[in-house]
Amino acid sequence: MKSLSLSGGLLASAITLAISLPLGMSAQANVTDKDILNDQETVDDVVSYGIGPRGQRYSPLKKLNTKTVKKMHPAWAFSFGGEKQRGQESQPLVKDGVMYVTASYSRIYAVDTVTGEELWQYEARLPDGIMPCCDVINRGAALYEDLVIFGTLDAKLVALDSKTGKVRWRKTMGSYKAGYSSTAAPMIVKGMVVTGVSGGEFGVVGKVEARDAKTGKLIWTRPTVEGHMGYLNGEENGITGGAANQTWTGDLWKTGGAATWLGGTYDPDTDLIFMGTGNPSPWNSHLRPGDNLYSSSRLAIDPDTGKIVWHFQTTPHDGWDFDGVNEVIAFDYKEKGKTVKAAATADRNGYFYVLDRTDGKFIRGFPFISNITWAKGLDENGRPIINEASLPGNPADSEDGSKGTTVFSVPSFLGGKNWMPMAYSQKTELFYVPSNEWGMDIWNEPVSYKKGAAYLGSGFTIKPIFDHIGSLKAINPKTGEIEWEFKNDAPLWGGVLATAGNLVFFGNPEGYLLGLNAKTGEVEYKFNTGSGIVGSPITWEQDGEQYLSVVSGWGGAVPLWGGEVAKKIKNLNQGGTVWTFKLPKS
Amino acid sequence: MLTGQVLWLLLVLLAGFSTTAQARSYDDVIASGYLDIAVYREFPPYSFMDSDGPAGIDIEIGKLIAADLKLEPRWFWLTADENLEDDLRNAIWKGQILDPEKKKADLMLRVPYDRKFSYAVDGYGLPKNELVHMFAPYQRESWALARNLEKTGDVRNLAIFRYEKVAVEIDSLPDFFLGSTLGGRLRDNLVHVLDVYAGLEQLEAGTLGAVAGMRGQLQWGLSRLAGQYDLSADGLQAMSLRAWDIGMAVKSDYRQFSYAVEAIVEKRIADGSITAIFQQYQLSYEQPSIYAD
Numbered sequence: 093m094k095s096l097s098l099s100g101g102l103l104a105s106a107i108t109l110a111i112s113l114p115l116g117m118s119a120q121a122n123v124t125d126k127d128i129l130n131d132q133e134t135v136d137d138v139v140s141y142g143i144g145p146r147g148q149r150y151s152p153l154k155k156l157n158t159k160t161v162k163k164m165h166p167a168w169a170f171s172f173g174g175e176k177q178r179g180q181e182s183q184p185l186v187k188d189g190v191m192y193v194t195a196s197y198s199r200i201y202a203v204d205t206v207t208g209e210e211l212w213q214y215e216a217r218l219p220d221g222i223m224p225c226c227d228v229i230n231r232g233a234a235l236y237e238d239l240v241i242f243g244t245l246d247a248k249l250v251a252l253d254s255k256t257g258k259v260r261w262r263k264t265m266g267s268y269k270a271g272y273s274s275t276a277a278p279m280i281v282k283g284m285v286v287t288g289v290s291g292g293e294f295g296v297v298g299k300v301e302a303r304d305a306k307t308g309k310l311i312w313t314r315p316t317v318e319g320h321m322g323y324l325n326g327e328e329n330g331i332t333g334g335a336a337n338q339t340w341t342g343d344l345w346k347t348g349g350a351a352t353w354l355g356g357t358y359d360p361d362t363d364l365i366f367m368g369t370g371n372p373s374p375w376n377s378h379l380r381p382g383d384n385l386y387s388s389s390r391l392a393i394d395p396d397t398g399k400i401v402w403h404f405q406t407t408p409h410d411g412w413d414f415d416g417v418n419e420v421i422a423f424d425y426k427e428k429g430k431t432v433k434a435a436a437t438a439d440r441n442g443y444f445y446v447l448d449r450t451d452g453k454f455i456r457g458f459p460f461i462s463n464i465t466w467a468k469g470l471d472e473n474g475r476p477i478i479n480e481a482s483l484p485g486n487p488a489d490s491e492d493g494s495k496g497t498t499v500f501s502v503p504s505f506l507g508g509k510n511w512m513p514m515a516y517s518q519k520t521e522l523f524y525v526p527s528n529e530w531g532m533d534i535w536n537e538p539v540s541y542k543k544g545a546a547y548l549g550s551g552f553t554i555k556p557i558f559d560h561i562g563s564l565k566a567i568n569p570k571t572g573e574i575e576w577e578f579k580n581d582a583p584l585w586g587g588v589l590a591t592a593g594n595l596v597f598f599g600n601p602e603g604y605l606l607g608l609n610a611k612t613g614e615v616e617y618k619f620n621t622g623s624g625i626v627g628s629p630i631t632w633e634q635d636g637e638q639y640l641s642v643v644s645g646w647g648g649a650v651p652l653w654g655g656e657v658a659k660k661i662k663n664l665n666q667g668g669t670v671w672t673f674k675l676p677k678s
Numbered sequence: 679m680l681t682g683q684v685l686w687l688l689l690v691l692l693a694g695f696s697t698t699a700q701a702r703s704y705d706d707v708i709a710s711g712y713l714d715i716a717v718y719r720e721f722p723p724y725s726f727m728d729s730d731g732p733a734g735i736d737i738e739i740g741k742l743i744a745a746d747l748k749l750e751p752r753w754f755w756l757t758a759d760e761n762l763e764d765d766l767r768n769a770i771w772k773g774q775i776l777d778p779e780k781k782k783a784d785l786m787l788r789v790p791y792d793r794k795f796s797y798a799v800d801g802y803g804l805p806k807n808e809l810v811h812m813f814a815p816y817q818r819e820s821w822a823l824a825r826n827l828e829k830t831g832d833v834r835n836l837a838i839f840r841y842e843k844v845a846v847e848i849d850s851l852p853d854f855f856l857g858s859t860l861g862g863r864l865r866d867n868l869v870h871v872l873d874v875y876a877g878l879e880q881l882e883a884g885t886l887g888a889v890a891g892m893r894g895q896l897q898w899g900l901s902r903l904a905g906q907y908d909l910s911a912d913g914l915q916a917m918s919l920r921a922w923d924i925g926m927a928v929k930s931d932y933r934q935f936s937y938a939v940e941a942i943v944e945k946r947i948a949d950g951s952i953t954a955i956f957q958q959y960q961l962s963y964e965q966p967s968i969y970a971d
Binding site: 175197221222223227245295341342343344346347373374381486487533540541543546548 | 718719721724755757758759760761762765774775776778788789790792794795798800801802819821848849850851853854857858862865866867868869870872892918919922924
């Protein structure tokens with residue numbers, strides 16, 4: 093279903109603008125590669141997911157600051173409408189007075205940034221019987237030239253005309269019948285749209301693909317599991333990892349998992365794409381001895397060739413469902429008078445890693461959550477020192493029909509930090525990490541069935557460790573110290589924004605948009621949006637006023653897992669609204 | 679089995695759900711003239727589409743039940759999720775996540791009938807499947823190996839698969855069993871396939887010693903191959919669950935409907951109608967364990 097509408101008000105203002113502008117200049121300029129590279133510095137727009145290719149989610153704007161933020165108030169709210177609510181994990185984009193925001197069930201809207209009026213909407217026609225894992229979310233779009241590009245739940249990449257919302261091109265990233273899906277925001281690198289793909293089960297193999305952003309034509313594809321051939325312009329371009337069966341047994345590499353479901357970031361300094369990979373398949377780690385490369389890893393990929401330049405595996409031989417997909421954020425810091433070209437990532441497995449982004453070498457790593465059980469620490473190369481006593485049992489040991497031993501493991505499989513992106517403030521030089529403190533009981537489930545057949549599953553129950561689960565932490569990447577912590581009752585599931593106004597913005601499942609003092613963690617601003625926030629806020633400047641937007645709408649993976657976590661979230665209501673705030677001029 | 683406390687909680691839960699329930703009671707179903715039956719999508723020989731429309735053993739059994747109730751059968755095609763709990767949620771008590779109307783089936787077929795599963799509890803000791811009632815076993819299913827005897831010779835145990843390849847459906851119990859038995863020594867010879875039919879194609883092409891899978895699927899697949907193959911459970915004796923019963927499910931507050939269906943199933947097993955359906959698809963029929971002796 094697709095519906096189009098053009099607001100009379102905007103049409104009128106567009107005509108006015110056109111008259112006042114010199115001939116040949118359009119009111120809505122095209123988004124260029126340069127605009128995307130400079131996104132972080134240009135405060136009047138947000139043209140990329142992550143607010144710039146590095147994904148630092150930092151804005152130099154400071155009209156909103158610890159002194160003024162209390163005066164910030166809502167300017168407008170826009171509802172996605174319909175009965176289709178569920179999780180809204182989107183980050184909006186803003187260009188020339190138009191906001192482009194995606195919603196659950198593969199929908200996207202163009203909205204006037206001043207009035208909140210809808211300009212057009214596009215709803216992907218999803219096939220019957222598709223079974224996406226987890227929730228029907230979408231995390232955002234990419235802008236390039238006059239196109240808005242986003243991925244849909246049936247693993248299509250769709251480019252729309254940014255003025256009309258009409259389809260300009262549409263490409264298949266994988267077969268939804270084979271288990272592929274797409275929820276991440278695409279990114280633009282050197283005129284190419286670069287995407288990963290979702291689908292952790294059913295023997296799907298992860299891949300990174302680059303297409304000509306204007307036409308959708310495939311340029312290169314890079315599988316993320318050792319043994320699979322990559323392609324560049326239709327020609328063979330080297331096997332991932334050199335050859336099969338170095339870190340896998342039998343034919344399991346053919347169906348090895350390592351889905352790139354969260355997309356990536358790009359660092360213009362080193363000219364590298366950073367992409368994380370999910371857990372290996374099958375889930376039963378006892379069947380696949382070895383490191384299982386490149387599952388649960390971070391990959392650095394050359395955008396010109398699609399070749400892997402370096403890799404860093406956070407969880408070798410993953411048996412805890414610790415996807416390694418979390419964002420890699422490039423940042424520089426000074427040490428002994430020298431600039432270190434670093435990159436940071438906070439993993440599902442509970443460790444925060446600082447890497448040399450030129451070669452992937454481990455600089456330092458430390459836990460960012462409490463009471464980690466699965467590893468005793470990291471060795472000098474950043475490899476985890478596994479705690480053998482906390483390994484989940486071999487399901488084969490349940491062949492006698494007994495449940496086997498239950499192991500309590502921290503963090504839970506939803507991770508010390510899940511998909512929700514952290515922010516890096518260039519002003520405080522701290523990372524603001526949305527984390528969760530929880531563990532899980534895991535056991536083998538001998539009485540289990542799958543599609544009419546007997547099966548051996550694994551059972552798990554997520555349990556909190558403290559009174560709270562959510563924890564936003566200000567982390568010093570140079571020392572590993574946690575400078576302050578904001579505790580939240582429910583698990584945090586939304587992204588973070590840091591600003592030069594010494595503020596850190598994020599939302600919580602209880603529905604609040606929160607503005608914290610970046611130096612102390614004190615709450616400077618609080619507003620309830622009426623449904624839980626699991627999206628990522630943005631800020632921009634328009635007509636001399638600083639705006640801030642966040643999408644509200646509770647959902648995502650957390651509500652799908654019950655147990656004691658359910659007590660904290662059972663009364664949260666669904667929604668689907670973009671809230672936009674601003675600081676009045678006077 | 680259930681303690682008073684748990685039973686009380688169960689009743690509270692049921693009361694809460696019945697107010698929002700859209701699955702239909704016995705009277706509603708009979709009055710409507712049709713029966714919504716959930717069957718797995720693309721799952722031969724049980725339920726699939728052939729050139730003449732819906733076909734398969736479960737389709738025939740569904741037609742039989744509907745006819746005995748004087749109802750028109752309607753098919754609720756179910757895409758298999760990660761496990762049976764998910765399928766029961768999607769088909770019987772909640773509906774599918776992508777369906778805003780949350781349509782549900784009145785009856786689901788091919789639901790394993792296992793009291794241990796029906797009364798299983800979660801990590802808190804609470805019942806896991808309290809929203810569905812599982813009943814009316816109509817078949818006994820088991821694991822089997824389809825062997826190419828030219829490759830495996832007269833070796834009836836698993837040792838031969840140190841030398842010959844054996845196909846398993848990815849993430850299935852034979853995958854787990856053959857991947858971990860004998861200290862993992864068969865691991866390098868496992869060929870992972872998306873379904874047993876992909877394995878049978880390779881068996882016919884002569885690249886495999888055997889295919890492991892459900893007896894029903896292997897029988898049906900072998901009946902369509904030209905060559906002669908051996909089908910048995912030899913070598914699988916050490917598997918924890920070698921055979922299990924297949925029955926049906928309804929939402930737990932529609933028991934009256936399940937009693938009516940159960941009576942039909944018992945009658946049709948006794949009069950040979952079910953056996954005839956299996957024969958129609960070249961399958962041998964094994965009665966559920968409650969009918970044994």
